[in-house]
Amino acid sequence: MHTTAEPPGTADDGSGAAPLRVVVADDERVVRDGLRLMLELQPGLTVVGSAGDGDHALRLTVALRPDVLMLDVRMPGHDGLWVLARLAERSLLTTTRVLMLTTFDMDEYVDEALGGGASGFLLKSASYEEITAAVRATAAGQGALSPTVAGRLIRDFAAARRADRADPAELARTAALTPRERDVLAHIGEGLSNAEIAARLVVSEHTVKSHVSRVLAKTGCRDRAQAAVLARRTTER
CATH class of the missing domain: 1.10.10.10 (Winged helix-like DNA-binding domain superfamily/Winged helix DNA-binding domain)
Structure with missing residues (x-):
């Protein structure tokens, strides 16, 4: 899988604050490249690395300690849930927030990820504005749940543990x-x-x-x- 890592960006949003540093992990290169372009058009955001599978995503996150890891749920080999669990084991989820990416709002893995420490979920079909807002909210510790899946995800998570x-x-x-x-x-x-x-x-x-x-x-x-x-x-x- 193609993987890139880049030095942290130096551009900021004019406030003097360091830019939010993001790593993008998705098995489709077109998605990774699209997210990179989309995010780097925004002031105060910089993509410092990208990965196409779970092993590379974990290595990049441990090495670069980004503010936000945008992590695909389903990837070949070790998937996003595996990466999330490894980050939790290393107590890295307080310094790097994880924003999970999913293609379908009925993804069977989302409950496990939410319970495993993910700070939010976003559909890959989300709008430009939703994506950038979700990254900023996740970095701020507010979490981000796509409006189209928020209610279902939370209800299903609760229902599974109703007892x-x-x-x-x-x-x-x-x-x-x-x-x-x-x-x-x-x-x-x-x-x-x-x-x-x-x-x-x-x-x-x-x-x-x-x-x-x-x-x-x-x-x-x-x-x-x-x-x-x-x-x-x-x-x-």
Whole structure:
């Protein structure tokens, strides 16, 4: 499989901040090249490497420590789930966020990946704007779930574990939340964006963002995707 690794980019978005560094892993070269071109047209984003299979993706990620790994679910040899598990074993998922790529919204592997530490899912058919927004959101620790698959992914993940839905340890993680924070968590579980939550609660997006930050801190969730799973297992709406 063709693999490339490049020195980190130096261009930024004019704010003086270092660009977000991305590695793209997909077995189709046309997809890798397309994502590279798409992302590098955006200020503050740079693709530092690309890989066509799981082994190469893992080596590049360990070596380059990008902010975001865009990782295809299905690849020949070792697939994206294998890469995700190896990164989790190395405790690298807090420094490199993983945004999984999938062709079909009924992919049977997405539940396992979400539980394994992926910060989000994106369909390869997503728009230019959705892709760049998802990369930025993933890097910021907010997670990103494609609107067309968010509800199904979270519902299926919860349904597979319905028997232990009220696990005391999980309920304890939400005990310190205020009533408003519980509302925000429940809305995250529905797959709503900050703007949509703000509209539901009739507050500003800035207020919702503050609530989300507190929810993540109090529950110990690494990002929005983990919070969504916790919400579906501990709340009823």
